[in-house]
Amino acid sequence: MVVSKNKTSPGPTTPSRRVILLGASNLTRGISTVVETARLSWGTPLDIMSALGHGRSYGKPTRVLGRSLPGIVDCGLWQDLAARPRIDTTALVTDVGNDILFDVPPTTVITWLDRCLERLAPVTQSLVISELPLTNIAQLSTARFRLFRTILFPRSRMTLSEVNRRAEELNQKLLQLASRYQAHVVTPVRAWYGFDPIHIKMRYWPTAWAQIMKPWSQPTLVHPARGSFFRWLFLRCLIPHQRRLFGFVQRKQQPAATLPDGSQISLY
Template sequence: MVAASAAEPIQTVKIQEDNPLSPARRVILLGASNLTRGISTVVEIAKAQWGSPLDIMSALGHGRSYGKTQRVLGRTLPGITECGLWHDLDKRPQADTASLITDVGNDLLFGVSPIQVVEWIDQCLERLASVSRSLVITELPLSNLSKLPASRFRLFRTILFPSCRMTLLETGKAAEDLNDGLLKLANRYRAQVVRPDEAWYGIDPIHIKMRHWPAAWARIMQPWSKQPLAGPAKGSFFRWLWLRLLTPHYRQILGIDQRKKQPAARFADGSQISLY
């Protein structure tokens, strides 16, 4: 899946390591595998929608949990509510901020109840609402689940969530309950809600197809700006590879701690990115 994700057109991007100035505009991105796979496209659309240079702060990762430490293929990351993003956010200068919460649902297949996931999202929204001018939440792809054959569900459950024993019916009910909770939170915090388009997906019911990344992420982040994008985001293999190789604030690889002071990198336009 990762190898296929790297097939964006090549376009050179200069990235700098030293720039003491902090951008006056910020985006906060919280998510899991879709955000991780499409991060290069997301960065470009964020600049177009919210302005540049940007202070980009993102907690992401394949199989990322919103509230508990999770290990996937030998790599361990803390839950998003527990990661270093919040501490660093408190220490940074104030900035015009737009925030996104996406990829909500992984935790269900790791055995976490919808009520608990809603509590974790509530914690994130409470923190984000105090600093954000624009908040966006994506719904779960419920229509995909409702049309998914049981045999295909078992296949993807085995590949992506091998420890999960939930049935398709149980997963669908939990996803509906979680989505209802998200909508209530969005109303409470006055967040914009974006419903995923069925056309963004293929046989994989939860991961956006690569060819739809520009359109999908532009739609997801559209509430940040009153003006539509002038054109689709330009892909860059170098930018994608660079962003995927950056070291986050904290992780474990095969049980070995890795730490890196953030920002992880700065771009030539003055933007910077921090990963958690």
């Protein structure tokens, strides 16, 4: 796949549609599939703007393996979005549960999400929000919960019962928020997950993301996105608008890359 990085010329034609993606580890792991699904659903070229990252919070700076990112509500996506021309736009909000393990109260998480949705509502024609995987969390044993808490959130000391309680509360408030903003709500399917209760299994990425992004497809996709290791590697190696890497601040003008079909990729 031949691509250009950090160029202002868009490619064959200027994008006439925009996709905004907000999320954390699931979005990061599956970004190649998500991008391809968006292109299949909405056509090309697209202006794709995404705030994502492992362990990403919607409202507070987070650090994972020496890499620090600002909270999604405070990242550079919003300033860039305001500066870009108005075009048909759709948005996805997912991976909402991370902040629970950061010991952030559900009411605070909802406040952050409300600020994001308040900015998205005036510029989007279709807004999709995915629920928390409550069934998976409810079926966790204490031992399995402690294992994943240690691996994924080593600083957290929350108990399984407290996580369950907060997840239920956050999801209920999320549904109320979705109703207020007239967003499409997608409920995760239990079969998408394996031993890991919060991350979609790789083999289900095409099916899961096609289902999550189904409200964008008219008609419904017949064939889910095909995987591509090189597309995945390329997208994962792009530098976001701003991050701190082992103490050093790194900045990059967005879009970070332009695909051969003219689709632009901006990361925050």
